[in-house]
Amino acid sequence: MGCEAVIFDLDGVLVHTDRFHYLAWKQLSDERGIYFDEEINRRLRGVSRDESLEIILERYDGPALTPEEKKEMTEKKNVIYRGFLSQMTPADVTDEVRDTVRRIRKAGYRLAVGSSSKNTAFILDKTGLTGYFDEVADGTMITKTKPDPEVFLLAAEQLAVRPENCLIVEDAAAGIEAGKRAGMKTAAYGDAAKDRIADYDLEQFTDLLQILTIDTGVNV
Numbered sequence: 001m002g003c004e005a006v007i008f009d010l011d012g013v014l015v016h017t018d019r020f021h022y023l024a025w026k027q028l029s030d031e032r033g034i035y036f037d038e039e040i041n042r043r044l045r046g047v048s049r050d051e052s053l054e055i056i057l058e059r060y061d062g063p064a065l066t067p068e069e070k071k072e073m074t075e076k077k078n079v080i081y082r083g084f085l086s087q088m089t090p091a092d093v094t095d096e097v098r099d100t101v102r103r104i105r106k107a108g109y110r111l112a113v114g115s116s117s118k119n120t121a122f123i124l125d126k127t128g129l130t131g132y133f134d135e136v137a138d139g140t141m142i143t144k145t146k147p148d149p150e151v152f153l154l155a156a157e158q159l160a161v162r163p164e165n166c167l168i169v170e171d172a173a174a175g176i177e178a179g180k181r182a183g184m185k186t187a188a189y190g191d192a193a194k195d196r197i198a199d200y201d202l203e204q205f206t207d208l209l210q211i212l213t214i215d216t217g218v219n220v
Helices: 018-032 038-042 049-059 067-085 095-106 120-127 150-159 173-181 190-195 207-211
Strands: 005-008 110-114 135-137 166-170 185-189 200-202
Touching: 005 150, 018 038, 018 049, 018 067, 038 049, 049 067, 067 120, 095 110, 095 207, 110 150, 120 135, 135 150, 150 166, 150 173, 166 173, 173 185, 173 190, 185 190, 200 207
Parallel strands: 005 110, 005 166, 110 135, 166 185, 185 200
Antiparallel strands: none
């Protein structure tokens, strides 16, 4: 059965804001005297804000934190993070990504973003990507994060396309797992491609055009 829709993860696929996440968590951790480094930060990829904090707190040895204090910390991290995001512009999307998405859309595929980030709409707006997608499913609409398939199933529902007719593009193993659990085809980009667990591994973003056989009009 052919592919009718492509659902893209946001961070690490369409844009790269990992550095902003790291700097925001680093500032918050330093204020609390919690050790935090790039290795710990890698564990946070594709993980919700609350779950990320719990990973960071594994290195915390102070008094027990109340739920209210934890909420205050995650909210503060997001304020710091959005401060970095506010500096983003359309130049933060590569020509390769923008042109590839444009060509996939022109070929007649339905397009959506499926991201656990609650800042998805803000990032799409700042980078000028909003108009490229038919639907957006993000962290403001779901209760479970990847590897749970909720966000991808929601995106498919929004697109009115059956899950088995969707292709997921992800850079994290948790996202690939979520796509598989949703019954969708999966394409791994970046670090996830090294794991060899997806249906397709992308060496470069434009490989999507070959996977979708855009030039011949034949679906995967």
